[in-house]
Amino acid sequence: MNNTDLVKNGLKKRYLKERMFKLMGLFSIATAILFLFILLTDIISKALPAFYQTQIVLEVNIDAERLNLNTNSDEADMMNADFRLVIRDALLATFPEVTKRADKRALYSLTSMGAEFQLRDLVMSDPNLLGSTQTISFIADDDVDAVVKGSIDRHLPEKDRRINNQKLFWIDKLASQDQIQTTFNWNFFSNGDSREPEMAGIRGAILGSFYTLLVTLALSFPIAVAAAIYLEEFAPKNKFIDFIEININNLAAVPSIVFGLLGLAVFINFFSLPRSAPVVGGVVLSLMTLPTIIIASRSAIKAVPPSLREAALGLGASKMQAVFHHVLPASMPGILTGTIIGMAQALGETAPLLMIGMVAFIVDIPQSVTDPSTVLPIQVFLWADSPERGFLEKTSAAIMVLLFFLIAMNAIAIYLRKKFEKKW
């Protein structure tokens, strides 16, 4: 047998190997894409119910006497009035057969704890409602919500279910009387955090993220651009500059939690800055995103052709003028793209903020960068830890909002790059 035959005999096996190898590559990519697909569908399917909210429509007699109010009552009186009473009356009126104390208590828990505040705000905005009878949709308790959305299995034996037969009967009766309705859940976008799943919203977390990113941007953008300009245009070749470059490269790969330790030790304990404040979170995140933006800005500056600099220098501009008047504007699109990507990274970052106490349970919506607040990813973390079932869908919904912001930021970055990218 000569060599040609030897090669020919082996060909079939070699081609098979070739195909197998190619298939393996395809399989790897398919796995990654499949995983992404499962992740997204899992989260979206869990999240969708959170955007709808069950409400119980009740005819409420807003009896001024029962509330201890009259037409002259001021705001403080309103705040002190117990609006639960009239809501309870309305529930009892719907189910007159309920008389036992325990049953009554169960009946009252059909509406959310937030229902009384809902009614109070309504009356405070229009005091003329006092004494009238109104048809109002109240937020339902999270268990009722779960039953209506079908996430509690009614066919389970009663003891395995979160909600008993009695309540199920009431809910069915309400539903048959058209007293249950589902609406879009605006509360999710307008409320702060809450212990009650049906009342919890992400406004506080979104604003917290916004303030934190504001601080991050205000600090990291100028510093990173300045550093990039220096390293690309002015830095002499010496040991010190090498040391700076090594540091930047290493910082880019330091685990984010270590930045949290830095923030805790330096800003919270040494400088005694307030815990849980977006200003501290912003500083920590800007230290973390600095390397990313510096590296992106440097490559944007490097991409500006030397002819531009030389032309400026040739016309008598100083080095500084050439850089600030010509090189910097020309590299701005690249720098902005890098900055947005850095900001998106900062928006999704959780671990360092846990360290500086942004993990506290905060109901109030932050008004400034020094108010205690939390951020979107930490809200996700907090809700994911909650045992109540209602928080599961809220967690997924918060993730969707977070992903929406991330995608929007990245889309802007891509748009900027496409629109202003120049091929020199």
Add this chain to the structure above:
Amino acid sequence: MKISALIFLLLLFAGFSYFMARQKITTAYRLHKNKHRILTLPKYFGYVAALSALLPALMVLLIMQVAETPYVNSEIESYISTTNIEASEDLGLYLNEIKSADTAEKISALSDDKQLVYQRYSEIQATSERTITVVVLSLSILMVIWGLKFINTDTPARKVFEKIIEGVLLLAASIAILTTVGIVFSVLFESTRFFGEVPVLSFMFGTEWSPQTAIRADQVGSSAAFGAVPLFVGTMLISFIALMVSVPLGLMSAIYLSEYASNKVRSLTKPVLEILAGIPTVVYGFFAALTVAPFIRDVGESLGLSVASESALAAGLVMGIMIIPFVSSLSDDVLSAVPQSLREGSLGLGATHSETIIKVLIPAALPGIVGGVLLAASRAIGETMIVVMAAGLAANLTVNPLEAVTTVTVQIVTLLTGDQEFDSAKTLAAFALGLMLFVTTLILNVIALHVVRKYREQYE
């Protein structure tokens, strides 16, 4: 005076100084005899004057501001020690309570002793604030006057201005060093305090980890043990699983995308991988804890295996998927750096595509790939949210991927979130773990960057 007001005043001075200096020079230029010898625009004189009014004052303000809190604290301490007021053990908490009394209600709620301290505190605070205001403002005014007096047409204003700006740029670049130094000092400082209480050897080689300290001396079963070996093993186990997933998948994806895929497939697939890289880790953690871990447990149970609900496997798998894009983009860079001639030589000799890749490209790119794997390992070791949400808290010394293990990052988070005093061995232990984490990832990064750079130079 409030800092914001102070800074506003400084900016006002700077603006005034700018206009005055520019005006002075413009007038001087008009009277200048040799007009062709004028080299500098008037605005540069303005800039120099403005910066001289602003920069020194700002720097002094910064230094005084930083020094204020320690100064006030030490003043109150010395006041407390001169009187017979009994402060609590933890002076920091005591002072915080006094400082946070900013409304009349809160002040009246303080005890008599504390009210005395509060009065002293407000006096000290007021004095220091006044001192800062006076010093900063007078410095700024002096600089304005000095600047306006000495600036004339012979001042090399543009050069001075550009030197100052260059200094500012250098300062910005040096922040990276400052951050590293800050990290090193903060973890090192707290770690040495920790190692003062717990011997280094028993931390590094102890096999029992239970950071719960006894609240009462006679309490049973809560003598703190700080042996970090279970954490190291747990971290390595999860990272190993993650690498077992991400390295083959990432490498094969990179090979397929760079060597086989058509341009169209590539332009569609790359963004998908980038999305995978852009998803926040907390989302992966949620997915690992609520979807993957129960799934793995159910599968395991149907096979007759006992799987912990927080198994290392779930956390490792999801972490591995998260790192795929990282490995794939690094390998992509490395593979495309291999010269085309090697590829063509091999193909020309009759090797198939896969033989070229396995026998030529990968050996040629091996150092770069190893570097990429090291970087991926350092990512996996430092990853926090996935393990915090999906891995366990109990420190089991095991290498069974079906059991729950804990990691260094999980312990840092659990030790530092929640309420406890800062000085306990428990919180200090977190910094010691942080030091280990920082040193390990630093070594991995340095080696990886070095290997990758060496490899790049080889083909340039």
